[in-house]
Amino acid sequence: DAMVIQNPRYQVTQFGKPVTLSCSQTLNHNVMYWYQQKSSQAPKLLFHYYDKDFNNEADTPDNFQSRRPNTSFCFLDIRSPGLGDAAMYLCATSRDGAGGEQFFGPGTRLTVL
C-alpha cells in the first residue's frame, strides 16, 4: 500500500543533542510537509517542500532544518533540542499542493531529557 512512513516512531534525545527524524513516501507526491504537534493542540506547520523548493514558515525557529535529497525522502533535523521541542512530529504529503488532501504519517514522538 502506498503510504507515508516515519522513523523512528519514538525518539528520546538529550537536551542539546542533535536529532534527525525521517520521513519517506511511496505516493510519489510533489509536496512534503513537516508539522509539530504538541499535546491537545493542532498541528503547526514548520516548513514544506514543493519538489526541491524549500518553504520555511516565518515563525519556525532556526533550530529546525530540513533536507529532501529526493522525491521519496525528507528529513527533519533539530540542531539543539530544548525541552520545549518535545512533541509529536508529523510528516505529510500532497500530490500537487493545489489545495488538496494531505496524507499524514503516523508521527514521531520526540522526548527531550
Add this chain to the structure above:
Amino acid sequence: QQQVKQSPQSLIVQKGGISIINCAYENTAFDYFPWYQQFPGKGPALLIAIRPDVSEKKEGRFTISFNKSAKQFSLHIMDSQPGDSATYFCAASKGNAGKSTFGDGTTLTVKP
C-alpha cells in the same frame, strides 16, 4: 491572528446521536476545507472535504455544511458510534502548496 476558529473544544454524545462541530474562517481566499480525524498516537487522516462551490457534501454518516457568506462550515456525524471517538480538526487552505491552517481541534467522546 487565528484564521480558523473551531468549536466546541470537547463534545460528549450518546451512541446514536448527532455530533456537530463548527468552524469559522477569516480569509476569503481559502478554497479547500477538509476535516481530519485523529486517533491517539496516530497521524490525522482525511475524513471529508469540501470546496466553496457547494453548500453541502455527504459521505456516509459524515456531512459537511458550508456557508460561504457567513464564512462558516460544520461537520455533522449522524448516528455517532463509540468508534468515532477521536479528535477532529477542521482546516482551510488556498492556492499552491495546499498549506493548511488548522483549527484547534475538538475531542469527541461517544458514550455507549
